[in-house]
Amino acid sequence: MIDLAPHDETDTTALKERERxxxxxxxxxxxxxxxLAARLGLGAGGGEPLxxxxxxxxxxxxxxxxxxxxxxxxxxxxRSDLLxxxxxxxxxxxxxxxxxxxxxAVQPLIEEAIGGPIETSFSHFETEALAAGSIAQAHAATLLDGRDVIxxxxxPGIERIVDADLRLLRRLARVAERRIPEIARLKPDELLRHFAESLAREMDLSAEARASDAIGEYLKTYGVRTARFDWELSxxxxxxxxxxxxxxxxxxDAARRSDLDLATLASTYAQAILRMIIINGHFHADPHPxxxxxxxxxxxxxxxFGAVGTLLPRRREELVRLGLxxxxxxxxxxxxILxxxxxxxxxERVRLEEAMAELIDRFSNVLLDQIDLADIFQMVFAILRDFHLALPPDLALVLRTxxxxxxxxxxxxxxxxxxRELAPIAKELMRERASPARLRGEAGKLLAALGRAVLSTPNLVGQIEKVARTGSITVSIAPKDLERLRGRERAGRGTPQLYPATLAICAAIVFSSQPLLAGLLAFGAVALAVFEGVRRR
Structure with missing residues (x-):
């Protein structure tokens, strides 16, 4: 049996963790x-398959x-990509x-936070909670100036409980990762690290206020409101x-009985969610009804706004590239991208490409307004599970949202x-990609990459000189890459990475008779290789 608890018997924390x-x-x-406990080393016996x-x-x-x-x-x-x-x-x-x-039980915490008795800040306070969760509970109240607030x-004590149980979960996850291959594929340590970060944000109630203010400022443009916070008391x-x-x-039911324009509200909600994620990059990660x-x-x-997500610019760029x-x-x-x-x-890349080609072909002739994202995602998740591929936690959160x-x-x-909702956002992204500022930035990256290539080309120049002198070319291809090339050949598709190599070989062949043309071909090979590298990043 594996002992997961610390071994300092005199330490109170260790004893409590053993008891836990x-x-x-x-x-x-x-x-x-x-x-299952036996497979984890927590009990006797041979264990059972997961x-x-x-x-x-x-x-x-x-x-x-x-x-x-x-x-x-x-x-x-x-995590439908994993489970x-x-x-x-x-x-x-x-x-x-x-x-x-x-x-x-909570009144002393409130009075400590506001710096005095409840009556000094509130004209009315509901002692019965509106809602309660494992981290916090909410009460309705009215401030002295007449504003209704939550x-x-x-x-109390939740921080200590969370810290202790997180430590235990991490130890259990590490053991499970070592002993059970099916769990190792889930990368439990990475999942728990991301979980701990999100839980820490949820534990900090001022973080919710900051997120609501920041994202709310962005959403105002689209006619969506968020709650304002009283920062003196929070x-x-x-x-x-x-x-x-x-x-x-x-x-x-109440919505349908009202005079609200539900179609317009649905459109407003969709635009808010899509733009928060794709344009703003900082979004409400739990926008359930x-x-x-x-x-x-x-x-x-x-x-x-206890649960929020962030889509970094490089992730957004990857999503755009995936869409294209x-x-x-x-x-x-x-x-x-996957x-x-x-x-x-x-x-098995060839088989993976075939699976994705079949999926894309299935939806290629379907009208956009007939596409159900849930259906597409479930099919993609099934492919990811089949090939034991996992999404990064930040992208999994985007897809869940x-x-x-x-x-x-x-x-x-x-x-x-x-x-109708995606079209204006797609146009905005395309305009951004084609903007002068963006093109200048990409040109700068290309020049920098060319500079790095030039600085690292003594060996390349030596190899070209050797080809010109001997008339022979030595080609070395790793077995894995050779299999990939064979797969491309079977699939009948061109491989962009081969184009620079093709130009380089052509340059070597014509070098003795057409040195100027060979130089142009060699430059084209380097430029294409760098461009492909930048594109793939």
Whole structure:
């Protein structure tokens, strides 16, 4: 049996962690998972294959372990690129809902945060919580100046619980990665690192306020409101935000009884989500109907910025390149991006290209307004699982957000036309790519790359001189690359990376009779090689 706890018996933390592991082992047995515990080294016996483990039992185990395990399960539920649909469906049932604490337990935290008794800042305060989660609970109140607000309070002691359970989860993940190949493919350590970062942001209630302010400033342009925060009274453990008046979009019956223009609201919501991700690069990562409000003035509101995502410029560029490759039916380009995201693992590239070509062909003649993103994503996720490819966590979050958004707008407006929403954004991106500033920037990168190539060409020049003197060319190709070339040949497609090599060979052949032409060909080979390198980055 593997001992996961620290070995300093005199250390109180070590003893508590041993007790916690003992509790978790009991929970494994309670949910019929003794075989899995044995595979992890937490119990006696030979263990059982992971495929024999029931997803429902794991969900029940995570729920009993506590809030950190539940939230980690919710993160895993977003990873359709890693997990089979049965696991995703089961994990999606995990809810971060817990009974609220009595008001007497949170009142001291509120008064400490505002620097005095509640009466000094509020004319009214609801002692019964509006909502409660594992991290915080929310109460309605009214400030002395008459503004209606929501007061969110972090649960006392939650930081210590989260830190302790995160340590245990990391140790358990490292053991699982060593002992169970199926889990090693999921890269649990990387998943937990990303999870810990997002959990740290959620624990800091002032981070929610900053995100709401920053993203809200961007969304104003599109007629979407976010709550304003009272910064004098808000901090890491308590935040105080404006109470938006309206009803949650999850109440579709009320929405349909109202005079609201649901088609326009669906379009506004879609534009807000797409532009937050693609243009702004900083976005609300959990825009489910409960976090969307139809306001009394007929506009749209977004609340709860505890979960946010970031799409870095290089990721956006990769997504644009992926879109262009799909549009031009360039399956090699599509596979290049997928391999880049997965860390360039050793896969059957030819078979992967064939699978992507089949997928692209399936949708090539479908009208955009008939395309269901959920269907496309599920097919892509199935291919990724089949080839053991994984998306980076930031992109997985982007896709989860897009799926949430599309499912929501389809419920509001079944005739939702995604082409209408994407067209102006696509045009904006194309204008940006063709702008003088962008072209100057790309030219600068190309010149810099050419400069680096020139500085590193003594060996190249020597090789060219040797070819000219001997009339012979030595070609060395790695077995993996040779197999890739054979696959390209079988697929009947040209390989852009071969063009520079072809020009270089031609230059060597004509060097003795046409030195000027050979020089031009050699320069073209270098330029093409550099351009291809810049394009692939």
């Amino acid at each position: 592991f003992a509790q978790i082992l009991v929970l494994f047995g309670r949910h019929g998972l003794k075989g 495929e024999d483990t029931r997803p429902e039992a794991i969900v029940a185990l995570l729920r009993d372990i506590g809030p950190v395990a539940v939230k980690f399960g919710q993160i895993l539920a977003m 089979e649909p049965a696991w995703v469906d089961a994990l999606s049932k995990l809810q971060d809902r817990v009974p609220p604490l009595p008001f007497a 007061v969110k309070i972090r649960r 901090g890491r453990r308590v935040n105080i935000q404006e109470r938006l008046r309206g009803f949650p979009a999850s109440d579709l 409960g976090n969307v409000f139809f306001l009394e003035d007929g506009t749209l509101g977004l609340i709860d 490759a799909i549009a031009s039916e360039d399956t090699g380009g599509v596979v290049d 391999m880049l995201w997965a860390g360039d693992p050793d896969v 897009l799926l949430t958004a599309e499912g929501f707008v389809r419920r509001i407006d079944p005739a939702f036309d995604i082409a």
